[in-house]
Amino acid sequence: MPTQAELLAIADKVLVKNYRQQPIVLERGRGCEVWDLAGARYLDMTAGIAVCGLGHAHPTFTARVAEQLARLVHVSNLYFNDQQILAAKAIVERSFASRVFFCNSGGEANEGAMKLARRYQAVVAEAPHRVTFISTHGSFHGRTFATVGITGQPKYREGFGPGIGPVEFITYGDLAAAERALAGPDGKPTACAIIVEPIQAEGGIVVAPPGYLAGLRALCDATGTLLIFDEVQTGIGRTGAWFGYQHDDVAPDVMTLAKGLGGGVPIGAVACSEKAAAGLAALPGGAVPHASTFGGNALACAAANAVFDILEREGLIERVAQAGQYLGGQLEQLVDVFPGHVLEARGRGLLRGIAVAGAPTDVVAACRQKGLLLSVAGANVVRFAPPYVVERAHLDEAVGILKGVLASGAGAKK
Ligand SMILES: Cc1ncc(COP(=O)(O)O)c(C=O)c1O
Structure with a gap:
């Protein structure tokens, strides 16, 4: 198997350059976590852009799909x-x-x-x-x-x-x-x-x-x-x-x-x-x-x-409502902590975001370097769309990393 650096070099040659991928090659996941080929672990608050509600490699899901694959x-x-x-x-x-x-x-x-x-x-x-x-x-x-x-x-x-x-x-x-x-x-x-x-x-x-x-x-x-x-x-x-x-x-x-x-x-x-x-x-x-x-x-x-x-x-939709309320509250607090920098917290359930005064891409890139995956929505919003199996500890970890990144000035008006 080629290394992550080797694969990124191949990607540079063989893929159409329509996307702007982050420079990591993800290889496996479990719940709200994914790992890249270099062994780095990331907390995944994107769920494949609001896709993997069950998280990664959910054992029952995997078994059901595998069973159908064999049938x-x-x-x-x-x-x-x-x-x-x-x-x-x-x-x-x-x-x-x-x-x-x-x-x-x-x-x-x-x-x-x-x-x-x-x-x-x-x-x-x-x-x-x-x-x-x-x-x-x-x-x-x-x-x-x-x-x-x-x-x-x-x-x-x-x-x-x-x-x-x-x-x-x-x-x-x-x-x-x-x-x-x-x-x-x-x-x-x-x-x-x-x-x-x-x-x-x-x-x-x-x-x-x-x-x-x-x-x-x-x-x-x-x-x-x-x-x-x-x-x-x-x-x-x-x-x-x-x-x-x-x-x-x-x-x-x-x-x-x-x-x-x-x-x-x-x-x-x-x-x-x-x-x-x-x-x-x-x-x-x-x-x-x-x-x-x-x-x-x-x-x-x-x-x-x-x-x-x-x-x-697994009662996951109820969990979305509860976890979403908690996350929404945490994001609201960022508006007070970073006035003029974090402009607004928005969303419902586990589709949430903060609007920033500067470039949301800078926030997303800095968070990724610290092991947190987020995505951009619209011109100025940093989006959270985690798996529904997300736990409070994951949300606290994610908001903690985000806070550190915002404190370093990322996403502020230049
Ligand atoms: C509301 C909405 N409609 C349609 C699409 C397009 O879906 P797909 O990328 O699966 O074609 C998206 C994708 O982000 C979406 O958010």
Whole structure:
């Protein structure tokens, strides 16, 4: 096996240089800890960007996935497989949804939701002119051509030429703006759907103001617009409820999932009401309107089924709520300890962040050098998204390291 330094040198030659990875090669993990090839241990407060809720190498999860690997991995959607049906049932039983379509990532789930919305208006509502997507400034919905087109951060579209349209961006949290956009020009709605995250995660951990999601629901009902909640980052327990929308008295027509759903095994899902599901249903004699070779693969769905079982059996969602409250309190204190440097603490459950006056990348790099993994969200936020199995001692250790790094001046305005 090459050394860490040798592998980094190879990476420099063979990988496309789109990412800006930290210069460590991670090799194994357990719970909230990971180790690099040089033997250094890190406390992981990223969980693979809000993915590994069960932590690393959870013994039951590992056994369940290994058992499925030895039984059946993939048969395609020419046939059913038991794990896919059970995973869909698990989502339906815990959410507003009646039906589920599986795919492989968050971007792909949002692509599916976009296709559903267009075709729902064209085929079910018989309003084929309703093609506009409404999205919010600061949102993040993925990196595919279509989803980068509805992502409210223009930097992600730079250099890629003409994208999908029409898309109208409105201010997140502003119901009056949503009302105007949904009403359409001359009071004639042109939107097929509006897509929002219950918490804008990549945009900097911005929680929807109280009443916003319910207000959107009412506006969508009044105008016949589909309401899509992008729960790729907030779903599957991350906020202390199964799904982020469950903190409010509201249900969408469509919800997209990925990240936490497979515990680290790639999987995405479009969960929808019976009414919305008609948007992707095959018509007699017609083509299959949407599909994915790997979508609903037996291995990925077995991973999702294990995630559902373990989260429930170990009471991990309740733990997210408690640990999240504790972490939130600790982060709030940093605002007082570092005035003008730590500007704000934000978030819900175990999706949290602090906004800093300077560069969050400097904070993340310095923390990594001290054995703590964090990530950046938005322009100025240092994000915590730890595994749900995180213990108070881990959080204390993490906040202690972060405090030391902030005290050294990292993240302050230069
Ligand atoms: C809210 C949201 N939607 C979509 C995506 C895209 O997911 P993926 O990277 O799996 O395509 C992300 C990824 O960060 C996300 O946070």
